[in-house]
Amino acid sequence: MDAVGPDFSKGAAWMAGEIVPIADAKISVLDWGLTHSDITYDVVHVWDGVFFRMDDYLDRFFESIAKLHLDVPQTRSEMREILHAIVARSGLQRSYVSLVASRGVPGIPGSRDPRDCINHFYAWCVPFVWVFTEEMVARGVKLMVPDFVQRIAPEAVDPTAKNYHWGDFTQGLIAAKQAHYDNTVLVDTNGNVTEGPGFNIFMVKDGIVRTPRRGMLEGITRRTAIEMCAACGIECVEEDVLLAEMMEADEVFATTTGGGVVAVVQMNERVFSNGVAGPVTSQLSQLYWNWHEDPKFIQPVNYQVSGE
Numbered sequence: 001m002d003a004v005g006p007d008f009s010k011g012a013a014w015m016a017g018e019i020v021p022i023a024d025a026k027i028s029v030l031d032w033g034l035t036h037s038d039i040t041y042d043v044v045h046v047w048d049g050v051f052f053r054m055d056d057y058l059d060r061f062f063e064s065i066a067k068l069h070l071d072v073p074q075t076r077s078e079m080r081e082i083l084h085a086i087v088a089r090s091g092l093q094r095s096y097v098s099l100v101a102s103r104g105v106p107g108i109p110g111s112r113d114p115r116d117c118i119n120h121f122y123a124w125c126v127p128f129v130w131v132f133t134e135e136m137v138a139r140g141v142k143l144m145v146p147d148f149v150q151r152i153a154p155e156a157v158d159p160t161a162k163n164y165h166w167g168d169f170t171q172g173l174i175a176a177k178q179a180h181y182d183n184t185v186l187v188d189t190n191g192n193v194t195e196g197p198g199f200n201i202f203m204v205k206d207g208i209v210r211t212p213r214r215g216m217l218e219g220i221t222r223r224t225a226i227e228m229c230a231a232c233g234i235e236c237v238e239e240d241v242l243l244a245e246m247m248e249a250d251e252v253f254a255t256t257t258g259g260g261v262v263a264v265v266q267m268n269e270r271v272f273s274n275g276v277a278g279p280v281t282s283q284l285s286q287l288y289w290n291w292h293e294d295p296k297f298i299q300p301v302n303y304q305v306s307g308e
């Protein structure tokens, strides 16, 4: 064994059976995952040495794989072992862990038939990623809802399969950043709020919580928020939410694996709850981290098995 081995501290990836430092993880330029965004992924997190709701993320990942008619050889338990192995190798206690299934490269060069592609799975982990920076979370997030770009229609690209089709989000993000907002949320063609790049959105009005029901990814953090509402005796409804209705909210919050339940204090010109996190948001946000100690949801990383 070398005295100084490769550096896994910035993350580790499992690529075709081998664990490599994150910087060395590569896919082919011919991969349809790259050339056609023909790829699905999921993101689970490790917080203080434990995976949170890993089986729920795996369920969603396998559903996404089926929706895209992908076929990867790894079983669920093999994937679980791979995730433990890469996090163990990195040594990370708080980590953003991605599972990816890609269409791959056609076995027949130049083929335009998706069935000729050799689908493949890979996975990688890096230090925990905050979708909203800790500074944004502390002061409350400001979102821009642009009027010149809409969320891609669910009839066109199924948003319930987590995907890399970010053309709409990226346009929104650029506009938001240029106008000094933190992030963006997109509406659909009917003016209903959908979601942002990597997060779902909720509103609270007169003590009732509402969140969009379609046109967005069904986030695991969204589900956790809905379950937390039930546990706290707060009414929570999944239904269409017009942007105009959200603008009348008492509180707005975002949910994401990359940070939990986060207060949104401004959308476009409108400021919510006097520019600070409202009571329902604060309660759910706190409970989210408390649930990271509930054995029902967590699985300790096996740091002893490093996949050698």
Ligand SMILES: *Cc1c(COP(=O)(O)O)cnc(C)c1O
Binding pocket: 043, 162, 163, 195, 196, 197, 198, 199, 200, 216, 217, 218, 219, 220, 221, 222, 255, 256, 257, 258
């Ligand atoms: C990942 C993601 C979310 C949030 O889902 P979580 O499972 O809670 O992390 C919401 N919207 C989009 C587009 C996403 O990619």
